[in-house]
Structures are given as C-alpha cells and as structure tokens.
Amino acid sequence: MDLEGQGRIKQVVEQAGADDVVAVLGANSAAAVEMTAMTLKSGDPSYAGPLAGVALGIPSYHILESEIVGQIDAAVYDRELALSALAMDVDEVIAPMKAIRDGGA
Amino acid sequence: MNLSGKRVLVIGERDGVNAPAIEACVKSAGAEVLYAETLCFV
Numbered sequence: 001m002d003l004e005g006q007g008r009i010k011q012v013v014e015q016a017g018a019d020d021v022v023a024v025l026g027a028n029s030a031a032a033v034e035m036t037a038m039t040l041k042s043g044d045p046s047y048a049g050p051l052a053g054v055a056l057g058i059p060s061y062h063i064l065e066s067e068i069v070g071q072i073d074a075a076v077y078d079r080e081l082a083l084s085a086l087a088m089d090v091d092e093v094i095a096p097m098k099a100i101r102d103g104g105a
Numbered sequence: 106m107n108l109s110g111k112r113v114l115v116i117g118e119r120d121g122v123n124a125p126a127i128e129a130c131v132k133s134a135g136a137e138v139l140y141a142e143t144l145c146f147v
Contacts, residue, residue, distance in 0.1 A: 001116065005142055009114060012140045021139065022106065023114040024131055026122030032144075036116055058114065061106065063127045071108050073133035080126035088121065 001036050006049035009040070013056055023060040024068065025097070028088050033062060034096035041100055059101050062094045109135030117143040 001009075013021065023040050027033045035045070037060035044051040061068050064085050069077065113136045117124035124143040131138065 001144065005116075005144070008142070009140060012114070016112065016139055019112075020110065021112045021114065022108075023116055024127055026115075026117035026124070026127050027144070028118060028121030032118065032121075040114070059106070063122050063130060067106060068108065068130075068134075071134035072130045076129050076133040080129050081122060084122045084126075 001039055001049075003049040006039065006044060006051040010050050010054065010056075013058070018056055018058060021058050023058050024063050025060055026063050026084075028084075028093060030093050030096050033060070033093055034100065036060060037097040037100045060097055061101075062090070062097060064088060064090045065094050065098075111136045112139045113137065114139055115141035117141070119143055119145045 025033055025036055038045050039051055040056055040058040040060055043054045113131050115124050115127045115138055117127050124141040128138050128141050
C-alpha cells in the first residue's frame with residue numbers, strides 16, 4: 001500500500017470509526033497481501049507512511065477465499081471473479097494473511 | 106465472518122482483482138463500502 005493510500009485510509013477510519021470495519025483485498029501475491037494485512041492490523045511495518053505506529057486493528061480477508069466467495073451473489077461472482085480465480089493460487093496467496101488475522105503480527 | 110452489515114475497505118490490485126470488481130462482490134453480500142482503491146505494483 002502506498003503512502004498516499006495509507007493517509008486516505010487513516011482519514012476514513014478516523015472519521016467513520018473502526019467498528020465493524022474489515023478490509024477485502026484483491027492482490028495476487030502473498031507478499032503484497034501480507035504487507036497490506038499487517039499495515040491495517042498493526043501499522044506500517046516499514047515505518048514510512050502515515051500508519052507507522054498506528055494499530056487500526058482491522059482484519060483483512062481476500063476476495064477469493066472460500067469464506068468470502070460463499071457470500072457473493074453467484075451471477076456477480078461469475079462476472080467479476082471467475083477468471084481471476086482461475087489465474088491465482090488462492091491458498092498460497094492467502095496463507096500469510098490468515099496467519100496475521102489469527103494472531104500473528 | 107459475515108459480510109452483511111460490515112463496512113469494508115476495498116483494496117484491489119491491477120494484476121489481481123481490481124477494486125470495482127471487489128466492490129460489486131461485497132455489495133452483493135450486503136456490505137457497505139467505505140473506501141475503494143486499486144493498487145498498481147510496477
């Protein structure tokens with residue numbers, strides 16, 4: 001997540017509050033998903049952006065993990081996600097994010 | 106986690122699933138979108 005994006009998210013959460021807020025990610029690499037999930041939960045690990053030292057405590061989910069896919073309207077899934085799901089190794093991409101959500105950094 | 110009634114920060118990626126696609130999906134599940142952005146790693 002770039003520094004401007006961190007600033008915008010910080011502003012949104014400060015205004016709207018963090019109650020019932022979750023993040024839904026779409027990145028196709030484990031490293032990108034991990035970095036974003038860490039930033040939204042515990043703060044920017046690189047200490048470079050506006051979320052450095054700011055633990056928002058927001059849990060991250062991936063749009064293609066089964067827990068989320070099961071809640072999406074089937075027609076919308078077919079139109080928006082079916083192709084991406086074929087091209088992505090979902091289990092590999094979401095593994096580090098799940099670890100963070102379940103108690104890691 | 107039940108998306109219905111949740112407020113969602115959508116963070117898509119150009120080479121994965123972009124933000125408008127995620128937005129359409131989470132709205133179909135009853136969530137409200139607070140923020141949406143598509144990242145681009147080059």
